[in-house]
Amino acid sequence: MNDHFHFQQDRLFVENVALDDIAQRFGTPCYVYSRAALIDGYRQFAEAFKGRDHLICYAVKANSNIAILNQFARLGAGFDIVSGGELQRVLAAGGTADKVVFSGVGKSEAEMRQALEAGILCFNVESPSELDRLNEVAGSMGKIAPISLRVNPDVDAKTHPYISTGLKQNKFGVAYTEAFDLYRKAAAMPHLRITGMDCHIGSQLTETSPFIAAAEKVLALVDRLAASGIVLEHLDLGGGLGICYDDETPPSIAAYAQALLGALSGRTEKLIVEPGRVLVGNAGVLLTRVEYLKHGEEKNFAIVDAAMNDLMRPALYDAYHDIVSVTRKPSPASGRGGEREVQSLIFEVVGPICETGDFLGHARQLGVAAGDVLAVMSAGAYGMSMSSNYNTRPRAAEVMVDGTVAHLIRERETVRQLYAAEKIVA
Numbered sequence: 298m299n300d301h302f303h304f305q306q307d308r309l310f311v312e313n314v315a316l317d318d319i320a321q322r323f324g325t326p327c328y329v330y331s332r333a334a335l336i337d338g339y340r341q342f343a344e345a346f347k348g349r350d351h352l353i354c355y356a357v358k359a360n361s362n363i364a365i366l367n368q369f370a371r372l373g374a375g376f377d378i379v380s381g382g383e384l385q386r387v388l389a390a391g392g393t394a395d396k397v398v399f400s401g402v403g404k405s406e407a408e409m410r411q412a413l414e415a416g417i418l419c420f421n422v423e424s425p426s427e428l429d430r431l432n433e434v435a436g437s438m439g440k441i442a443p444i445s446l447r448v449n450p451d452v453d454a455k456t457h458p459y460i461s462t463g464l465k466q467n468k469f470g471v472a473y474t475e476a477f478d479l480y481r482k483a484a485a486m487p488h489l490r491i492t493g494m495d496c497h498i499g500s501q502l503t504e505t506s507p508f509i510a511a512a513e514k515v516l517a518l519v520d521r522l523a524a525s526g527i528v529l530e531h532l533d534l535g536g537g538l539g540i541c542y543d544d545e546t547p548p549s550i551a552a553y554a555q556a557l558l559g560a561l562s563g564r565t566e567k568l569i570v571e572p573g574r575v576l577v578g579n580a581g582v583l584l585t586r587v588e589y590l591k592h593g594e595e596k597n598f599a600i601v602d603a604a605m606n607d608l609m610r611p612a613l614y615d616a617y618h619d620i621v622s623v624t625r626k627p628s629p630a631s632g633r634g635g636e637r638e639v640q641s642l643i644f645e646v647v648g649p650i651c652e653t654g655d656f657l658g659h660a661r662q663l664g665v666a667a668g669d670v671l672a673v674m675s676a677g678a679y680g681m682s683m684s685s686n687y688n689t690r691p692r693a694a695e696v697m698v699d700g701t702v703a704h705l706i707r708e709r710e711t712v713r714q715l716y717a718a719e720k721i722v723a
């Protein structure tokens with residue numbers, strides 16, 4: 298629960314709209330975001346870095362709905378993208394290419410062309426072969442590509458191994474020990490212009506020390522390069538700041554910013570950061586309705602209408618998301634009427650998909666009945682953006698609440714849309 302999601306008497310509200318009303322109106326499963334929470338998070342970043350030349354490049358992969366991208370663009374954000382598709386979304390949402398940085402280990406030639414055509418701020422190059430390819434592509438277009446190298450600082454982010462990216466064994470970036478020589482090589486390439494250095498060590502970090510350790514290694518390299526005549530304009534320190542899902546105590550945005558600014562004190566390079574999760578994670582919930590309660594021999598199951606295809610994080614990372622009933626008493630809307638007591642039990646909260654891994658939460662104490670609406674909390678980041686159509690399940694609707702108004706920002710998919718591009722062979 299936070300300022301934007303709160304109980305008023307017995308109903309859970311997002312801003313000034315009750316979540317059970319949203320479920321009624323738009324159906325379930327349904328992602329719901331608070332516009333005020335998005336604005337609030339962004340402003341905290343802007344405030345914390347005020348007075349220093351900086352650019353906040355929202356990591357599009359965390360949640361790429363164009364209404365969300367548009368909101369951040371209007372606040373002045375840049376964007377961190379990892380595909381040509383994300384670039385197209387940013388532009389469709391009203392973002393500008395000159396504030397876009399392009400990360401990712403596998404940029405295709407077509408994506409490079411698209412980004413050069415659009416005129417992005419910087420390519421975060423992740424390998425020697427990518428450097429060669431970008432130089433060629435830019436040359437063939439008569440353009441100069443602005444680049445930084447994504448340096449892998451070999452720092453332990455102390456997070457889940459699947460979302461840790463800054464260790465030697467990870468596929469990301471160029472090895473710290475090879476970066477200096479690669480910069481020298483890049484400096485001699487005619488169709489590239491070196492503008493910065495980049496690093497990103499992982500996601501859902503709950504301490505500042507790994508960020509600082511990475512920044513220090515990056516800065517040592519920046520100084521070595523300067524001494525050899527390669528002077529950088531910007532430092533991109535990536536994203537990765539964690540949020541509270543359960544009982545984590547990540548640093549606040551202000552504390553994180555203070556730590557980075559401390560490490561950069563006395564330096565004039567423009568600072569770029571690429572936050573994703575921290576800007577959207579706790580700004581969204583996934584609403585789901587209980588279809589059935591099933592009392593097995595060993596466990597009680599609350600079978601809900603959202604599944605691993607809607608929110609993959611529990612299945613993929615064994616991630617924890619709090620799950621709460623949006624009404625504390627039985628609601629008339631659930632068809633049960635009256636004040637009948639609901640017994641509180643320990644439930645496995647599971648979806649309809651045919652996989653044992655299809656769960657949203659293990660061993661949750663809930664007082665629920667069939668028909669009740671549950672909110673899966675902290676689902677704004679890497680929820681909808683990682684969803685799929687497994688089991689031919691149309692993807693959820695998305696709603697953005699602004700004060701007392703709920704806007705549909707993505708219609709629920711239809712099954713027809715799912716097979717529209719498929720062809721039967723004669």
Ligand code: LLP
Binds near residue numbers: 500573575
């Ligand atoms: N920049 C780069 C280059 C990244 O790879 C990422 C995330 C970010 C920025 C944003 O990181 P954030 O601020 O959101 O931590 N699907 C996983 C998270 C994967 C993160 C991948 N990279 C999850 O659901 O936890």
